Amino acid sequence: MASTRNxxxxxxxxxxxxxxxxxxTVSKALNGQGQLREETRQRVQEAAEKLRFRPNQVARSLAEGRTYTVGMLTSDSFGRFTLPLMEGIEDSLGAGKVSTLLCDGRGDPLRERHYLAELLNRRVDGIVVTGxxxxERRSVGQLPIPVVYVLGRSDDPEDLTVTNDDEQGARLAVEHLVAHGRTRLAYVSGPAHHLSTQLRRQGFEAAAAAAGMTVSDLLTGHWSEAWGRTAAGLLxxxxxxxxxxxxxxxDQIARGLxxxxxxxxxxxxxxVSVVGFDNWDVMVQAARPPLTTVDPKLVRLGRLSASRLLAAIDGAELGRGVVAQPCELVIRESSVPT
Amino acid sequence: MASTRNxxxxxxxxxxxxxxxxxxTVSKALNGQGQLREETRQRVQEAAEKLRFRPNQVARSLAEGRTYTVGMLTSDSFGRFTLPLMEGIEDSLGAGKVSTLLCDGRGDPLRERHYLAELLNRRVDGIVVTGxxxxERRSVGQLPIPVVYVLGRSDDPEDLTVTNDDEQGARLAVEHLVAHGRTRLAYVSGPAHHLSTQLRRQGFEAAAAAAGMTVSDLLTGHWSEAWGRTAAGLLxxxxxxxxxxxxxxxDQIARGLxxxxxxxxxxxxxxVSVVGFDNWDVMVQAARPPLTTVDPKLVRLGRLSASRLLAAIDGAELGRGVVAQPCELVIRESSVPT
Structure with a gap:
């Protein structure tokens, strides 16, 4: 590998x-601008190919006032939930020939501010903020470019957040249990102050009430297998x-349970039928039996947020508020009594 | 959030x-170049601050022939091993005020070639390739900018790969077991054709031989908990x-075992004392008892590879071949008989 600059x-x-x-004339021919004879355009293209000429993207950016680059600001380090989001974001951006500049804010406001300034200096066309x-997380504030929040919600109702519908996901789980004749239901989740715990509980209670089921327990604790095992003992x-x-x-709780x-x-x-939440391969496959679970479809979430951003960069209205996407139920052995 | 361009x-x-x-004069004052009266320089700086002027990084790049951007090409989608590497890479690059352009090759050679062309068009200063x-993975070939491979090795001995020392890691595990009086040792690992399985076995056998221990079993299978449980039955x-x-x-195998x-x-x-490999928090903590394990120090690996790259961008010799960094043993309850 040559380590010298070319x-x-x-x-x-x-x-x-x-x-x-x-x-x-070369610029016109390669950018498809201006009036040129077809023969000239072709001669230029052949010369460019022969010399393996790569148009300088940096110069192009300066000329167009657009860098075809989007900043991705992860607010909470590269967590497990970030991976599928990134995959989806990259799907959309890559298809639009837009590159992703990565910034890991690590939940540190100072670090985040530094990165935001850096992204603006680099003239990114837009920013995706993932949680x-x-x-809720603090809004990054009014910027001269569009910003989309994904998974983690902005605390500013003027911002656009694309997230999954936790309430609907829990409803799916209850409806599945009811369809298989389950009548005495419990909900075991993470910390009571987490929004996901609250939203999923609302969905759980609403669906149980709608089906006329008994809710025997609402237990909140930690996002861990150990808590799932403890809860199993209680039940x-x-x-x-x-x-x-x-x-x-x-799924961690479901596996421990x-x-x-x-x-x-x-x-x-x-x-007892058990349903998890997340569809995290490592957990659902290793559990005995493998887990039925609610899939928040994070890749799709990433893809959607990035295409909303790209559309806004191209001039469409970005929109505002929380857009909640439906979850899907994935059925495995843990829930269907035989 | 304003969705219009500024x-x-x-x-x-x-x-x-x-x-x-x-x-x-503004350019000179803000770039610290040329001869200016201190009073002038200060007046310009005050004006720039008052107007919240951000120097255009794109224009600066064009002038300097350097973009302060490094491409990160993940060869194998965003796997679990990629996260800590990315964290480390970002540590080093961030400290050097260099931004990371993210490209997910997903193990697809066509996709990878497209990304490489894109990174070169964008005039990145260097590339980190993570596996x-x-x-081994195919070299991306001779490029006009420095390239460092991290974790996954390049098949071209002229390339530089920074990876962890799997052999030494397995030796650490054996020496720990021997120090606690264990004498009949077994090795249970993933697929036999994986380099990590082979290198760790070499370290295991060498350390067992050096201590005069009996090696009772060398079992290879899958990187899964299910295989660990199967192997437990065999043993x-x-x-x-x-x-x-x-x-x-x-750690997945160790947990199943x-x-x-x-x-x-x-x-x-x-x-029986059990030692895992990876120090993957989710596995080592949920195992009963929590797992002693070999930590490949992936964050440190990412950090080191990025600083080697930065040094090469600044003109230092990049080096070549495989640089294997030591692993560390993390002791928990699964290995120390009481």
Whole structure:
């Protein structure tokens, strides 16, 4: 690998010389602008190909006032939830020939401010701000370019947030349990103050009420397997009759719960159906049995947020408020009694 | 959020007018070039601050022939191993005020070639190529800018690869087991054709031989918990005496093995000590007991590769071949018999 800079890069002048035209004609021919004879345009293109001429994107940016670059500001380090979002964002941007400048704010306001200034200096065309939980985050404020928040919501109602519909996701889980004859339902989730815990609980309660089901327990704790195991112990020791369907706030909780129930002699799904949330491959596959779960479709979320941003860069109205996308239920062995 | 482009951005001309100097003087004052009276320099700076003037990074790039941008090409989608590498790469680049352009090659050669052309068009100063496993990958070839491979090795010995020392990592694990009186050792890892499986086995065998220990089993299978549980069954059914120490090729395998042993009535760590590989928080914490493991220090790896790249961009010799960085052992409950 040569570690020296290439100072002999091919320039417009070289192409012009080979094609026997002026540098201005080369620009016109390659940018498809101005009036040129087809024969001239072709001669320039052949010369450019022969010399492997790469038009200087930097110079083009300066001329067009647009850099075909979007900043991605992750507010919370590169969490597990960030990966699929990034994949989706890159899908959309790549298709639009737009590159992504990566900035990891790590939840540090100073660091974030530094990055924002840097992105503006670099004249990005827009910014995607990703969070790893649906909880609110501070708006980055009014900027001269469009900004889309994805997953984590902006606290400014004038901003646009694209996120998943946690309430609807929990409703799907309850409707699935009810469809399989489950009647005594419990909800086991993460910290009570997290927005995702609250929204999913609302969906859980609404769907249970609509189906006329008994809600036996609403337990909140941590986003961990250990908490799932603890909750399993609490549910298994109930004297007033065992629940027969549990909706969990995450796959980690669902996995711990499943392990805990099995070890307490309760069979999943024969005695109790369990549904997780996230569709996190590592958890849902390793659980015994594999987990039915609610998929927040994060790749799709990333893709959608980036295309909204691209449209806004091209002049469309960005929109405002929270756009909540539907989740999907993925059915595996943990929920269907046999 | 305003979704319109800001066409009234402050220019050098505005700053010049407010400070009562020529645009050329503004440039000199803000870039610290040329000879200017201190009083003039200060007046320009005050005007720039008052108008919130941001020097145009794009124009600066064109003038300097350097974009302060590095491309990061992930060869294998955004895997779990990519996250800590990215964090480290961003650490180094951020400190050097260099931004990261993100390209997800997804293991597709066509996609990768497209991205490489794009990165060169955008005149990046260098490229980091990340892989998620130490296995070899095709070199991106000779480019006019420096390229560093991290984790995944380039197949061209002229390229520079920064990766972790898998052999040394496995040696650490064996030495730890031996120090705690374990004498009958087994190695349980992923697919036999993976370089990481091979290198770790070499380290395992070398350290076991050096300590005069019996190697009872060398098992290769999959990078999964299910394989770990299967391997536990194989080891527990041994008639020729149980192993008392197992080095696993990953934390997932170690976790499955630990579950499988416990369910077969074998106590970890009282009867058998288990050591994992990766220090993947989700696995090591949820395992019962929590896992002792070999940490490949991926953040440090990312940081090191990026600083080597920055040095090369600044003119230092890039170097070549494979630079293998030491792993560290993290001790938890799964390995120390009480």
């Amino acid at each position: 100072d002999s890069a091919v320039t417009v002048r070289d192409v012009a010389q080979l094609a026997g035209v002026s540098p201005g 790893r939980r649906p909880d 298994a020791r109930r004297t007033s009759g065992l629940v027969d369907g549990v909706v969990c706030g995450s 499943t392990d805990g129930l099995r070890e307490a002699g309760v069979r999943v799904p024969q005695d | 066409d009234s951005a402050v220019t050098v001309r505005d700053v010049a007018q407010l400070a009562g100097v020529s645009p050329g 998620r496993r130490p296995d 527990a059914r041994r008639t020729s005496g149980l192993v008392d120490g197992v080095v696993c090729g990953s 630990t579950d499988g042993l416990r369910e077969a009535g074998v106590r970890v760590p009282q009867d």
